[in-house]
Amino acid sequence: MVFYLSNVIFAAAVALPLFLTLNGQIAYLTMRSEIAQHPSYAWWSGFRFHDGCLAETMRPSLNSGFGPMLDNVELLFRGNFNSFGLTILFAGLAYIFLMAFLNGGALSQFIEDRGFSMQRFLGHSGHYLRHMSAFLTLQGLVLWGIYRGISPLLFSMIDSVTVASVSAPLVWFVNLAGYILVIKLVFIVVTLFDYARIILIAEKKTSSLTALGLSVKFVFSRLQPMGLNALLAGIAILMSTIAGTIFSIIHPSGLFMVILSFLLQQVYLFLLISMRVACYSTEVLLYQQQMAENQQVKKRKH
Amino acid sequence: MKLKLGCWHFILLGSVAVNSADYSFPPPTASYNITAKLDAVDKRIDGEEEIIWINRSNRTTDEIYLHLYLNAFKNLSTTFMSEVSNRFSSLPDYFYSVCKNGWGYCDVRSIAVEAPGLFERMDVMESLQFDPIDDGNVADETVCRIRLPGAAAPGQVVHLYISFTSQLPHRAPRTGYYQDYLVAGQWFPKCGVLEEQGWNCHQYHNVSEFFADYGDYDVSITLPKNYIVGASGVLVGETSAGAGEKTVRFQEKCIHDFVWTASPKFRVAERTFEYVDLPPVKLALLYQPINQKYVDSYFDAAIATLKHLGSWYTPYPYSHLTIVDLPEKSNAGGMEYPTLFTTDVSWQVASGSQAPMGVTVHECTHQFFYGIIGNNEAEHAWMDEGLTVYATSRCLNTAYGPGNAWKMYLARDSFGLPTTFKHVHKDQRDWIVENQRERGALDFMDKPSWAYVNYPAYRNNAYEKPALMLWTLENVLGEPVFNRIMREYVTRFRFKHPKPQDFINVVNEFSPQDMNSLFDQTLHTPGVLDYAVVRVISQRDKGTKGYFGRGAELALAEKNDPGTWTSQVHLERQGDIVFPVELLITFEDGEKRRLQWDGKESIKIFSFTQKARVEKAEIDPDHNIWLDVDVTNNGRYREKNHLAAFRWGVQWLFWLQHLLETAAIFS
Ligand SMILES: [Zn+2]
16 A cells, blocks of 8 residues: 555656646647547647647557556656656656665565564665665666667667568567567566565675575576566566556546546556565565475485 | 740740640750669679760850769768768768768769760860869869860750769668669769759759759660669660670660669569550569568559549659669668659558558659659759658548558667557648647748758758648648649649749649748748637626717616627737638537638737627638648637546556556566
8 A cells, every 4th residue: 555655646746737737738729529539649749849848758659558658668768858857757766766665664574474563664664775775776777788788789680680581570570589588688687686685684684795696596596486477477467458458448538437447547556566565475475485495405405 | 846944934935835635755955875884792883875965055055064973972071971960960870881881982984075066076084173063062073064175055966975983882872782782873974954044063962852854865784694673764675795694775765864773682573554544654563572562552552643643633654663662771762763763661560550652652753743843853852842742642642541540569769669559540741740840940941952951951841841831722722723733833844844933823823812922931931830719708798888878868877788798719820921811710509600810910809799608719620721830729618628638637647657666666
């Protein structure tokens, strides 16, 4: 719930001014009913032109799944979040740091397994903030490296291989394989850092790097961590797909439908966030199980 | 009837006598007989040419100007290359490939002239001088002139005998090679155009295109046997040249350039265009094996163009048309040449988009506005590009209907991120209006291409603003009238070099109102057109009080009618362009009233006092004025409604939440 509320508050902080701008722009227009029906290109491009960066972020695109997210990330990278956009950028960074802060608390809760107490939750959050921030920065750097270094390299290789190709579907699939490879890499990085956080807290390590090293050893020495994350990612994708299908069926043109779709969207987001938190708890569980097994194996050897 | 090219009085007088059913070609001005040999390894061409030039101006000349276009790629200091770095915010791909040992040049080895009845054949190589006529850049060798041993009077025939070596540049725009695909465009020394004011022979600039006289071409090319060749004109012979080589010979009458393309990898498909009483045209498509699935699309698009433009304006006059599908990476892109055009398609076409039909129809339309109408592309780019954009859109709409929403999966944008699909309906004209909004105020249309400060300004004035102006004219004058204008313009200036005023004259001849003001405001001054309804308000009629009447009837009185309202509609002209507009007022009781406003004032208020209040007001309700850069401010209600904002506000909240949450996965 804490996670969900902070999500709503952060998003609303930016969405509200947009709503007000929008309202000032279109409440009187004769085009408003057309706009309410579907995104009108003529209106949108004009709006974007007059209102600049903030409107720039609102692209009429697929209204579910990761489509809008990617669109917006793309804009972020293009630097199209200018003045107003800086607010969004800072809100986003602040949000991620807040999540890093809360992660520490959540993970210790799961590791201690003693029932929830807000006091301890926040206490642990504070205690591990330093490490969590370090992980966050490092992970950010690694992902940036993939985005700026490995990914372009991979795709330029793909281009040079496919340039002489005679089959269009083949080219498409090679590109698809390229994307899958990059996603797989990102996935591995995320898994590694997840376990590094768990190890740091569970083993009471003081060095983030040691924890990361142990995590590499842990993740690569067995199949389960990746398997578990793949399973969780699969569930998340399934959820997004179902939600996406529902959202594309609902055509929010009347007031009632707008409210209905708003509620459904919020339920979906709540589930998605719960999913992420549940993901930490299962990861912790897996780690503890594996460690317990390890110890038994060691004992038997003695 | 003999016409003197460049003499506008002659052309206008002469045109009256031109029968629109007369499809014969006028006599040639500059004809070329060329024999060339390709070095397929170095992509170098050795050529011998004979130019038969006839002085069809009424000016005597003792010199001849020649274009050596390929010298644009000779080194970094040429006008073309230095303009690249000044005009683009990020350097185009071809700049790097040319610089990376992909240089090109056209080297004249010898030149001789002969004029029957005036002077014998004589070597004039010594007199050759480069003439950077536009910018004085001495490093630019794209224009040269030679001195004639005697002065050529009007009507004089001059033969030029030139030996030259042309090196094709690597992946350059409009010409060059890529792997074993090559497009030899602007590859031979070519005459400028002698006009009343003198020689018109501009340097090869980065954004400007070409201008040449019509003539007959006879070109023989020797190259490896396994090369498949496409060229301007008709293949009239193919003979073996020994040692794995062959010689192909092409001929065509009344064209103003000659291009050829070759690759061992091309595949060939053929069709014949036939449509009621239009003359049949043999179509050849040279395509890359990977684009097999687009073969039908290419042909369909070319056939649609020949059919529609042929019926609307004038039949395609040549017997043959070659479509060349080049690798996307060749940078040749879509480009028009006489009886041949290049086009391309990405391996990843957005479903629902009109690729590759859009670019194919555009280049094929150039067969009319470039091929048949030979305006000066360098000085008045809007006359070929603008008219082509206009006619392309009309053709695409007729043949394929309006554009669809674009869907793109796994496309990569310049940032390497996968773009998702854009889920919106976007008319083909929408993007033009969008660009016009952003750069419409940059410069004006009647300017040489190279004189624009940057590429967007050129793009706007060569392509976008003229197209919007033409659509506006079509809507305002009505399709039948505008179609007659276009037909008359094409008929009158077939195989001639019209200037902007020629087009304007035809428009004014057929238009019920004088259109000079619109042309003035788009051709000679920068600015955009934007009209807006900024306020709609209503107040209960306050009535009146005071003394009324005279003499015995003079008395204090208070008169009011509680059922009467005074409504005001405030209009604004937010752009520089003045254009008369129509206003549609809808009253609460359903009454609709149409009013005219000359659009001159910057603010205008219309008042209405009646029982019903104004419900909404709309400027240009039929959406005729395509030049209007913002149609969303064209209509306004008196009362507000928050639903649309609420819907998109909520949607955006969700997108943002989703964005934050996705980012949190990495926290
Ligand atoms: Zn064009």
